[in-house]
Amino acid sequence: MQAIYWFRRDRRLADNEALLEASGNQLAVAFATEEFGKLLPNRAHSLLSSLQSLDAQLDNKLNLILENPAKAISDLATAYGVQTVFAARAYDTSGMLEQAEVAEALQQIGVALKLIGSYYVVTPGTVVKPDGSPYKVYTPFWRAWSQIDTPNPFPKPELKLMEPKVRDFPNIQANPTINIKAGEDYAAETLERFAQKVHQYESTRDLMAISGTSHLSHALAHGEIHPRTIINRLGTASEVFIKELCWREFYADVMFRNPHTLDDYYDDRFSQMEYDSGETADKSLQAWKDGATGYPIVDAAMRQLSSTGWMHNRARMITASFLIKDLHLEWQTGAEWFESQLTDFDPASNSHGWQWTAGCGTDASPYFRVFNPVLQGKKFDPEGNYIRKFVPELAHLDKKTIHEPWLAIDGYANGYAERIVDHAQEREETLRRFQELKNN
Ligand SMILES: Cc1cc2nc3c(=O)[nH]c(=O)nc-3n(C[C@H](O)[C@H](O)[C@H](O)COP(=O)(O)OP(=O)(O)OC[C@H]3O[C@@H](n4cnc5c(N)ncnc54)[C@H](O)[C@@H]3O)c2cc1C
Numbered sequence: 001m002q003a004i005y006w007f008r009r010d011r012r013l014a015d016n017e018a019l020l021e022a023s024g025n026q027l028a029v030a031f032a033t034e035e036f037g038k039l040l041p042n043r044a045h046s047l048l049s050s051l052q053s054l055d056a057q058l059d060n061k062l063n064l065i066l067e068n069p070a071k072a073i074s075d076l077a078t079a080y081g082v083q084t085v086f087a088a089r090a091y092d093t094s095g096m097l098e099q100a101e102v103a104e105a106l107q108q109i110g111v112a113l114k115l116i117g118s119y120y121v122v123t124p125g126t127v128v129k130p131d132g133s134p135y136k137v138y139t140p141f142w143r144a145w146s147q148i149d150t151p152n153p154f155p156k157p158e159l160k161l162m163e164p165k166v167r168d169f170p171n172i173q174a175n176p177t178i179n180i181k182a183g184e185d186y187a188a189e190t191l192e193r194f195a196q197k198v199h200q201y202e203s204t205r206d207l208m209a210i211s212g213t214s215h216l217s218h219a220l221a222h223g224e225i226h227p228r229t230i231i232n233r234l235g236t237a238s239e240v241f242i243k244e245l246c247w248r249e250f251y252a253d254v255m256f257r258n259p260h261t262l263d264d265y266y267d268d269r270f271s272q273m274e275y276d277s278g279e280t281a282d283k284s285l286q287a288w289k290d291g292a293t294g295y296p297i298v299d300a301a302m303r304q305l306s307s308t309g310w311m312h313n314r315a316r317m318i319t320a321s322f323l324i325k326d327l328h329l330e331w332q333t334g335a336e337w338f339e340s341q342l343t344d345f346d347p348a349s350n351s352h353g354w355q356w357t358a359g360c361g362t363d364a365s366p367y368f369r370v371f372n373p374v375l376q377g378k379k380f381d382p383e384g385n386y387i388r389k390f391v392p393e394l395a396h397l398d399k400k401t402i403h404e405p406w407l408a409i410d411g412y413a414n415g416y417a418e419r420i421v422d423h424a425q426e427r428e429e430t431l432r433r434f435q436e437l438k439n440n
Contacts, residue, residue: 003084004027004077006073008098009119009222012187017116018116028063028165029062029161040341046218052183078109099113121231141246146246150231182219195237201214208386251348254348255352265355272437288334292420295419299390300381326370332354
């Protein structure tokens with residue numbers, strides 16, 4: 001039989017349950033998106049790199065169609081005359097919608113869409129409390145999730161591929177500062193590199209100036225590796241690390257059950273909170289995006305994001321807290337900017353990472369927790385090397401003053417931005433707004 005395999009966020013051959021299932025057929029392989037024109041350079045570059053690597057793995061037989069997936073995949077099914085399209089099932093809001101649209105378009109021409117497996121170790125929606133209800137807090141979810149055995153990775157299938165019919169690889173302007181290495185082989189190398197230092201993860205993962213984390217988020221977001229493969233390789237070497245992977249699974253579960261939380265409040269009360277808007281808010285937002293808030297650790301992080309397409313987890317929390325609690329903007333504003341820049345953009349982890357920081361998500365951080373950007377910088381970038389790397393205007397300062405250039409005589413000698421807000425005052429303002437919300 002002939003069939004189509006439709007790749008989405010599972011751009012790999014190994015440990016791909018749906019592809020293995022499809023591989024008994026002669027396959028046309030396809031990827032479809034309308035997004036390229038809308039993506040900013042970091043994202044466009046990383047998606048294209050991922051697709052080029054996948055195409056190389058497929059002997060240059062990938063059909064790449066720059067069109068709405070429902071139209072693209074149904075037209076392709078007609079062109080090849082197949083009865084079945086296979087794909088990995090999506091559990092995120094836009095993915096579920098897209099797959100429903102593709103299924104409907106295929107049904108109209110009498111073709112079946114077979115959705116198999118997921119991008120997760122445990123299928124979203126399956127971890128439940130003894131009474132069958134979903135977990136709303138991470139720790140009990142982790143306890144239940146960690147009791148479930150991780151299956152062995154699925155073997156890489158032998159594929160019988162048909163010649164492609166559409167090869168719309170876009171000619172995009174790459175961001176010259178980002179050095180994206182994509183693809184399944186590179187993901188496997190990244191895992192091997194990390195396996196050698198996983199024992200140091202617990203002690204180094206929060207230090208922003210060093211590479212103490214796995215950097216597997218890019219490969220996971222593009223589906224160039226399955227988390228099952230990661231856990232099988234690392235075994236029980238680091239529970240702390242597996243717990244981080246479980247956050248990804250938890251947020252996927254929460255989003256699957258609450259699709260509106262992609263861009264809406266998990267805790268709806270927070271939509272009633274007082275937020276800033278207007279010209280001053282727009283200027284603050286721009287300074288935050290540009291890495292020009294006058295707070296060194298925030299600016300270093302924001303510049304890491306735009307120049308590399310990745311940001312350290314600690315830095316994501318600091319910058320998110322700054323946008324919400326120092327600038328009083330809604331979390332969606334920041335989440336949108338992250339989405340446009342992060343090469344590891346993941347809808348559930350991004351929206352819920354933001355909502356966690358805002359205090360309106362699951363496991364809400366207590367309302368009175370307002371990250372102090374100076375103290376965070378001193379604690380997690382003690383030598384100031386992270387700041388020095390991304391904010392050259394401050395590179396001349398020593399480790400004591402680099403976090404507080406306003407205390408140094410020559411702090412602004414190289415044109416570094418003045419602080420756009422006073423953290424102590426804005427903290428009080430945030431607490432006032434929270435109190436008001438509680439009283440209503
Ligand atoms: C505001 C905010 C936005 C975020 N947006 C994203 C996003 O778009 N995409 C994304 O992959 N992660 C996101 N995260 C989570 C986390 O910052 C990144 O997963 C991590 O920095 C990626 O680097 P790493 O692979 O080296 O992480 P490691 O520390 O090596 O962790 C291993 C893997 O565990 C998962 N993970 C780790 N921490 C988290 C977490 N807090 N939530 C969910 N999964 C986690 C990721 O898949 C990660 O690759 C966000 C966090 C915050 C606070």
